[in-house]
Amino acid sequence: MLKICTPGGGQGQGEQGASFLSADPRKKQVTVFDPSASGYVTSANRKAGTSAPKMFAFDSVFTPDDSLTELCASSLAEIVQAVVAGADGCLFTYGYSKLGKTYTMLGTDQGPSSLGVMPCAVAWLFRLINEQKDKTGARFSVRVSAVQVTGREEKLRDLLSDIGQGPPSGQGAGDGARTRDKRVPADLRTYSLATVR
Numbered sequence: 627m628l629k630i631c632t633p634g635g636g637q638g639q640g641e642q643g644a645s646f647l648s649a650d651p652r653k654k655q656v657t658v659f660d661p662s663a664s665g666y667v668t669s670a671n672r673k674a675g676t677s678a679p680k681m682f683a684f685d686s687v688f689t690p691d692d693s694l695t696e697l698c699a700s701s702l703a704e705i706v707q708a709v710v711a712g713a714d715g716c717l718f719t720y721g722y723s724k725l726g727k728t729y730t731m732l733g734t735d736q737g738p739s740s741l742g743v744m745p746c747a748v749a750w751l752f753r754l755i756n757e758q759k760d761k762t763g764a765r766f767s768v769r770v771s772a773v774q775v776t777g778r779e780e781k782l783r784d785l786l787s788d789i790g791q792g793p794p795s796g797q798g799a800g801d802g803a804r805t806r807d808k809r810v811p812a813d814l815r816t817y818s819l820a821t822v823r
């Protein structure tokens with residue numbers, strides 16, 4: 627799955643994208659042009675050493691104009707269902723700095739339509755689990771991990787290590803959950819979900 631972003635999260639370039647990139651979300655493909663070819667290759671610039679456009683196919687392609695809701699709807703159904711069926715699931719975002727990886731994963735707290743992929747996944751996971759419990763009486767245990775991989779050395783950082791220590795004393799479960807959310811660093815990257823039946 628590919629999400630095309632503009633640095634700083636700006637919207638509005640839509641399908642056009644930058645001149646070296648053309649995205650076709652319907653066909654689920656992007657074409658990358660040699661920038662020196664201005665979007666197409668003529669026989670003249672091929673002779674001058676310009677590379678031919680390259681096309682890449684993905685399971686899905688999203689442009690900066692696509693909402694988080696659209697992204698969640700398209701990307702989460704399969705993985706959440708698989709996790710409820712007992713498989714491990716991994717949500718992973720990759721890209722260079724300030725492209726919106728954290729925004730895509732976490733979203734904002736401005737309402738249901740601005741939820742990122744992770745809160746959506748957790749909400750859908752527990753909704754499905756509750757449905758299964760009501761239907762079959764099955765019992766579930768959910769395991770979650772969140773890891774950030776950074777730098778050339780590919781350092782691993784456990785983003786939930788603070789949470790293992792529980793909420794500060796004197797706080798109820800609800801307050802604790804909020805405190806824990808705040809402690810999750812802004813550059814969250816990888817999450818995995820698993821259920822044991």
Ligand SMILES: Nc1ncnc2c1ncn2[C@@H]1O[C@H](COP(=O)(O)OP(=O)(O)OP(=O)(O)O)[C@@H](O)[C@H]1O
Nearest residue numbers: 634635636722723724725726727728729730812813
């Ligand atoms: N689709 C979007 N709509 C609105 N704002 C966005 C969008 N995507 C990203 N932003 C904003 O752009 C800025 C950079 O995004 P973000 O922090 O998610 O990037 P990042 O890829 O996680 O960066 P880094 O790798 O440096 O941690 C943030 O202020 C974020 O809120």
